[in-house]
């Protein structure tokens with residue numbers, strides 16, 4: 001794959017005319033603000049991220065405030081964005097930055113990559129966008145643009161191909177306007193060289209784009225075909241509550257919904273009957289099954305089968321992971337999206 005002349009100037013000229021320049025993280029481009037945006041934007045669309053980003057910045061405007069925040073509050077701001085490990089790592093990294101780096105971001109890719117949750121491309125984006133340092137990124141958008149422009153016929157996930165693409169990305173990185181170029185190439189991938197139906201006629205790279213010459217640019221970069229059906233899993237969860245309070249369970253830090261609050265889980269309905277009285281020291285007289293529903297993760301389907309038990313007396317919990325919350329406070333916790341919807345449904349049902 002040989003680099004082509006004038007790649008960066010064409011991308012920059014297009015960006016000057018058509019690129020997005022009013023996104024919230026494009027104002028006051030500090031390393032902190034760019035970092036938060038880059039983490040939020042991983043696997044997530046710009047339009048989804050914007051309200052989350054604005055709210056997050058209102059609550060945690062600088063790294064010191066984020067470092068001091070408790071994890072529940074950080075996860076509550078992330079609730080609905082998914083991939084919660086991102087938020088946990090980010091919070092951990094903020095504490096390291098404050099404790100060990102006097103709240104200053106390292107000035108090298110290697111230094112930033114030492115922090116939890118920051119890889120080479122994210123580190124480069126932080127440094128090039130916020131400090132204008134010449135260091136290339138290779139996120140999904142850039143891989144798609146380069147993969148098509150050069151009609152890469154091997155899978156970008158393969159080590160050799162990835163190294164060749166890093167090499168190209170670095171060679172195309174200009175020495176000037178590094179911040180603009182990084183935003184421009186990401187933007188071009190996100191708005192023109194889209195996964196489906198790329199807008200080649202509007203693209204500044206059209207003339208030399210090898211994928212475009214094939215009339216079927218979407219074929220590139222070549223992807224490994226792995227069409228396997230997603231596995232299905234199920235879980236039983238319990239809404240144990242009265243009109244004032246509801247019992248919540250803090251999930252372990254690892255695994256799905258790590259660190260979030262959720263509802264107590266059981267392996268079967270019999271398990272609920274057998275263990276509720278003992279585990280929650282409460283008398284069970286009547287269990288109401290609620291509508292079950294499916295939540296799909298990137299790697300499996302989860303069928304959630306909820307039940308509702310109304311209690312009169314609030315008991316003292318022995319295990320720390322369980323806690324009673326008022327309905328209002330429960331809804332404001334860092335919750336998985338399907339659990340928040342379920343709680344809202346039950347609230348309507350019982351009229352709290």
Ligand code: SF4
Nearest residue numbers: 193200203206209217
């Ligand atoms: S010409 Fe089309 S396929 Fe090639 S880089 Fe531009 S948008 Fe992508």
